[in-house]
Amino acid sequence: MEHKKLPETEEEWSAMLKEQWTKLDVYSEQKPVPSQTFLIGMLTEHKQRQKRALWRELSVLWLAAAVMLLGGFTLAVTDISVYVMMQLVLFVGILGGLLMRGYVMKRRRRGARHE
Amino acid sequence: MTEQDTIDRAQAGDTAALALLLQQHYTFVRSYVLKLTMNPTLTDDIVQDTMLKSMEKLHLYNGASKFSSWLITIATRIYVDLTRRQKVEKRWQEQAIRSLRYQMEAHNEEWTDMIDSLGKLPPEQRAAILLKHYYGYTYPEIAEMLNCSEGTAKSRVFYGIEHIRKELK
Numbered sequence: 001m002e003h004k005k006l007p008e009t010e011e012e013w014s015a016m017l018k019e020q021w022t023k024l025d026v027y028s029e030q031k032p033v034p035s036q037t038f039l040i041g042m043l044t045e046h047k048q049r050q051k052r053a054l055w056r057e058l059s060v061l062w063l064a065a066a067v068m069l070l071g072g073f074t075l076a077v078t079d080i081s082v083y084v085m086m087q088l089v090l091f092v093g094i095l096g097g098l099l100m101r102g103y104v105m106k107r108r109r110r111g112a113r114h115e
Numbered sequence: 116m117t118e119q120d121t122i123d124r125a126q127a128g129d130t131a132a133l134a135l136l137l138q139q140h141y142t143f144v145r146s147y148v149l150k151l152t153m154n155p156t157l158t159d160d161i162v163q164d165t166m167l168k169s170m171e172k173l174h175l176y177n178g179a180s181k182f183s184s185w186l187i188t189i190a191t192r193i194y195v196d197l198t199r200r201q202k203v204e205k206r207w208q209e210q211a212i213r214s215l216r217y218q219m220e221a222h223n224e225e226w227t228d229m230i231d232s233l234g235k236l237p238p239e240q241r242a243a244i245l246l247k248h249y250y251g252y253t254y255p256e257i258a259e260m261l262n263c264s265e266g267t268a269k270s271r272v273f274y275g276i277e278h279i280r281k282e283l284k
Contacts, residue, residue, distance in 0.1 A: 006280060006283055006284075010248075013248055013276060014247075014248040014249075014251075016229065017229075017233075017244065017248040017249055018248065018249055020227060020229045020230050020233065021150050021230075021233070021245070021249050023219065023224045023225070023227075023230065024146075024149055024150055024153075024215070024219070024230075025146055026219060026222045026224050027149060027155065027215065027218050027219065027222070028142060028145050028146040028149050029142070030222070031145065033138060033141045033142055034138065034141065035138075036131070036134045036135060036138055039134035039137055039138055039166070040130055040131055040134045042163075042166070042167070043130050043133060043134060043137075043166070043167070043170050044130055046167045046170065047130070047170070050171070
């Protein structure tokens with residue numbers, strides 16, 4: 001391994017780092033660039049995979065909504081006081097969850113900025 | 116057809132146009148990612164993820180930066196996320212650097228102490244130094260790319276250079 005004199009100025013550092021990092025290009029250049037057909041295939045497959053995942057999520061959401069609606073409706077018909085209590089508990093829970101999420105995200109952002 | 120025309124077509128949903136764009140920038144992105152990760156195996160994975168992510172986020176590209184800069188921003192964030200989730204273990208990185216060294220020496224490229232010390236840098240410092248000293252981006256641009264403040268970008272470059280200086284003394 002070689003030992004060169006260390007650069008002093010920013011320009012000297014840039015020149016030296018450029019020279020060193022350029023050596024790695026030999027590795028990148030030896031690998032072939034994928035054909036357009038391959039890239040189209042990869043992108044199309046990913047698009048389809050994403051679409052399938054979205055439909056799956058949407059189905060789960062619809063199912064959950066249907067269960068909630070039916071459950072709520074049954075409860076309201078059977079015992080209205082329990083239904084009102086459940087609504088209150090849900091409201092407080094969701095509000096608490098949202099506030100907590102906001103607080104955690106703010107802390108994480110602050111952490112990244114002051115790193 | 117200009118690059119902007121191809122971008123417009125890709126944003127309108129033309130997969131072939133996006134494939135053409137990605138093919139044109141493939142070598143640039145791969146060369147950047149290899150310098151960033153210094154890990155040949157990880158490079159291929161990150162380049163592929165970058166291509167796929169660019170398709171998902173293409174509607175957000177507004178031309179404020181060059182398309183190539185936008186692609187390497189995506190690649191950088193994927194790599195930084197990966198290292199934050201500690202998916203790149205130290206021993207794997209050491210093994211990757213050995214493999215890269217072997218590949219370079221097989222192509223008669225000298226492996227220097229400087230390259231060795233670049234490989235030992237913390238990923239976020241290496242990214243900041245690469246963007247500043249190799250690609251010549253400004254600190255506000257680096258901050259935007261690394262999703263941090265300008266001060267953090269400056270300190271990453273500073274401490275990275277200090278790290279190399281100490282290693283090479």
